[in-house]
Amino acid sequence: MYGCAEGKIHDEEYILAILNELPDILGMHKISEPAVLNYPGKEDSFDKGGVSAFVIIAESHISVHTFKQQKFASLDMFSCKEFDVDRAVDYIKAKFRPKKIEKNLTMRGREFPKDVEKVKVIMKKERPKTETHIQE
Numbered sequence: 001m002y003g004c005a006e007g008k009i010h011d012e013e014y015i016l017a018i019l020n021e022l023p024d025i026l027g028m029h030k031i032s033e034p035a036v037l038n039y040p041g042k043e044d045s046f047d048k049g050g051v052s053a054f055v056i057i058a059e060s061h062i063s064v065h066t067f068k069q070q071k072f073a074s075l076d077m078f079s080c081k082e083f084d085v086d087r088a089v090d091y092i093k094a095k096f097r098p099k100k101i102e103k104n105l106t107m108r109g110r111e112f113p114k115d116v117e118k119v120k121v122i123m124k125k126e127r128p129k130t131e132t133h134i135q136e
Helices: 012-025 085-096 116-126
Strands: 035-039 050-057 060-067 072-079
Touching: 012 035, 012 050, 012 060, 012 085, 072 085
Parallel strands: none
Antiparallel strands: 035 050, 050 060, 060 072
C-alpha cells in the first residue's frame, strides 16, 4: 500500500488492534497473540524505520511490514483456507487509507486435501493420465 495515512503505519497499538481483529472478521482462528516490533531504522539508510508485526493463525499467518518515511505498508495473508479477499482488502484500506494499493493473489496448496473430492477433480484435469494415481 502506497501513501498510507502517516499516523497509522507506525502506531504499534493500532497495528496490534488490526492483527487482533482481522482473523475474526475473516473467520480465521488466532493461535498466538500478535507480535509487534518497532524497527527504528538507520539515519544513513533509505530505510528510516517502521513496524513489523505478525499473528499466527490456525490457517497460517498474517504479517505487516511498514516503512514510516515512505508511507508504505505491505501485508501478507497466507491461508490454507479460502477467505473473502475483497472483505480483507476493504478492511485494510479503511485502516491504512492508502492512496494506491497493489494486490497480488496467489493460490497455493491447491492439492492440499481440504476437500478430497475436489482435489480429485483438480488432479484429473491437470495431470496426464499416466501421472494420476487416484484410487476411485
